[in-house]
Amino acid sequence: MAAGWLWRRLCQGSAFPVNYASRIMQKQYFLPNSNLMGARLTGSHVDTQEPKTNPLVSVSDEPETLYKRVSLLVKGHDKAVLDSYEYFAVLAAKELGISIEAVHRPPKNIERFTLLKSVHIYKKHRVQYEMRTHYMCLELKHLTSSTAAVYLEYVQRNLPEGVAMEVKKTKIEKIPEHIQEPVWDTLPPVKETEVKS
Numbered sequence: 001m002a003a004g005w006l007w008r009r010l011c012q013g014s015a016f017p018v019n020y021a022s023r024i025m026q027k028q029y030f031l032p033n034s035n036l037m038g039a040r041l042t043g044s045h046v047d048t049q050e051p052k053t054n055p056l057v058s059v060s061d062e063p064e065t066l067y068k069r070v071s072l073l074v075k076g077h078d079k080a081v082l083d084s085y086e087y088f089a090v091l092a093a094k095e096l097g098i099s100i101e102a103v104h105r106p107p108k109n110i111e112r113f114t115l116l117k118s119v120h121i122y123k124k125h126r127v128q129y130e131m132r133t134h135y136m137c138l139e140l141k142h143l144t145s146s147t148a149a150v151y152l153e154y155v156q157r158n159l160p161e162g163v164a165m166e167v168k169k170t171k172i173e174k175i176p177e178h179i180q181e182p183v184w185d186t187l188p189p190v191k192e193t194e195v196k197s
Contacts, residue, residue: 065145069101069170072138072155076163079134085163086136089155093140096151101139109133 072089076082086103093100110132117125140151152167159165 066172067143067145067148067169068141068172070140070143070148070152071168071170072140073106073166073168074136074138074163075133075166076160077131077133078162081160081163082134082136085160086138088158089138092154093138093151096147098140098147098151099142101141103136103138106135106137108135 074082074085090100090103110130112128112130114126114128116123117127156165
């Protein structure tokens, strides 16, 4: 009785909004399947979904490039900013599981400019300006190309203002085939002669 009354009201459209009725009719159930990420049952028919793939993740067959060392040289004019950035870069490397070989400070570079204080005369009155450039070198060892790319992008995006960065990568490569065999095995034997005195 109540079901018939509800059905009549739904058909007339006065009792419930259409969205509520469509939500009642289309309950979705997800079933685990070995081949598919999920199968959807709606009403009485079965829809199968395609396997879910992330368009941002690329899979390639070529092997990863291995780096023996990645060296970051960061330079800036404010020592406190470099100290803070060093802490950030080391913390990010530890979070990604990258082994840190060394963190060292090359000596700072000081440039001095001497200018006359006045425009035309009074050569004895001068003003000196100096620019101090502080350096910080962070060396990471044994990285893959994907790990290095992720770490470098993260570190470079968070580079503070007034700070520059240089990156040097030392790649591990296979020995070329023409060098693998020793050269002295392919040379003809040399005849030794005795020296008479």
